[in-house]
Amino acid sequence: LSPLNLPRWLLKSEPHVFSYADLVRKGREMWDGVRNHQAKANLAAMAVGDTAFFYHSQTDRAIVGICRVVKAAYLDPTDASGKFLALDIEPVQALTPISLAWLKQQPALAGMSLIKQSRLSVCPITADESHRIISLTN
DNA sequence: GCCAACGTTGGC
DNA sequence: GCCAACGTTGGC
Numbered sequence: 001l002s003p004l005n006l007p008r009w010l011l012k013s014e015p016h017v018f019s020y021a022d023l024v025r026k027g028r029e030m031w032d033g034v035r036n037h038q039a040k041a042n043l044a045a046m047a048v049g050d051t052a053f054f055y056h057s058q059t060d061r062a063i064v065g066i067c068r069v070v071k072a073a074y075l076d077p078t079d080a081s082g083k084f085l086a087l088d089i090e091p092v093q094a095l096t097p098i099s100l101a102w103l104k105q106q107p108a109l110a111g112m113s114l115i116k117q118s119r120l121s122v123c124p125i126t127a128d129e130s131h132r133i134i135s136l137t138n
Numbered sequence: 139g140c141c142a143a144c145g146t147t148g149g150c
Numbered sequence: 151g152c153c154a155a156c157g158t159t160g161g162c
Contacts, residue, residue, distance in 0.1 A: 012159095012160090014159095035158095057161085058161080
């Protein structure tokens, strides 16, 4: 993973609904169902080739992999109102899980939107935050 | 299972 | 336009 494609986003999924293993098995997936305007704005800002941490919420509460945007945001076909967006992702690599508890213990990561806004399902990650998280996995 | 955070809805 | 009621998400 080159510094040029450090993950700058984080996507949350409930693992019992759709896990990183499911993404690997399918090879590609439409990321739909986002019904929050801030998360929508983040989806709209994601470009093809951007990478994102893949986070398991609820039972796992850990970053478990990295994925990549393969199709930029388009109207979410599952949204009857026509307001929200979806995009397509593919798996890049699985990671040894990095727990939310560990992330919360790092003073440098205290400002992460994952921590400050626990309900936001599509979070931005700063370059510094991403570098610190990735360096843990080496 | 509980609760905090937060978004949405609808009465006024 | 305010705010109470309610629904959802996600951590604990």
